[in-house]
Amino acid sequence: MAQHFLLSAASRTLSLRSIYKAGEEAAYQTFCEMRWPETDGAAVCPRCGDHETYTISTRRKFKCKGCYHQFSVTSGTIFASRKMDFVDLLAAICIIVNASKGLSMVQLSRDLDCQYKTAFVLAHKLREAMAQEVQTGEVLDGHIEIDGAYFGGHIRPANAKANRVDRRLKAHQTGKRRVVVALREREGRTLPFVTMSEAEGVALANENVSRTATMSADEASHWDLLHRGWSVDRVNHSEIYSDHGKHTNMVESFFSRLRNMVQGQHHHVSPQYLHQYANHAAWLEDNRRTDNGTLARIVVSNSMGAPVSRQWKGYWQRAA
């Protein structure tokens, strides 16, 4: 049997040792090159596009010769007003892309020796950078598998039997349970959404799947509506998982990764952030055979090209 990709030397092209050995200045240069790839890392004014700048090297800032605007390599990106050293930021990215099932923020804060809150916000910013490649707005084509899975809203049974309630009843539920509906191309991208019910997946398919595609779904009756738009293979999971090539195993493997991420690392996810974890798992799934050096560069590059995160900038200041 072929060697698993993650066991191969080809999967390892970046290490914490190499990041720290190269040091802070090299890490800073990496961010400059990713921010301004067209000038090989030379600063370009984000306000007027002028390539002529003064360098204020003591503060790692630039001043535009044209409009006198002062800026840094992270101005206007999700890393704006960061306090972490660039070398630690790069190390954090390396640690996160290496975690193929995600990782808990307690663990990241211990690895980096930073506050839990810092790790929490940083990881969510990086998930936004990953999500740019997941939520591209392009329709899916080829053969698409669709499925849904429930996350969150666990109701803990009472200690004594006499106090336990019927947890299936709506009146006893927390209202925090959500469904992740995922569409996955057999030969390509994974596209997850967070909904209240799996049946909403039909509308999502209408918006996100090309009319020339074909689809696969399980036996759930709400997927019957998909037959109006596409030729759909159905597989009845109570009888068989894969029936002569008819299966939803690709989308199930995405759910397996997301399930492992939520149960094994985060333990608890609130409905408002579930889409971030789903995007993170989809990104990991789609990049499962990409080496870790490339993954880190993708994340840095997306972060530097990304606008300032409205949701995460100053998050803890607002929450306090």
Ligand SMILES: [Zn+2]
């Ligand atoms: Zn300028």
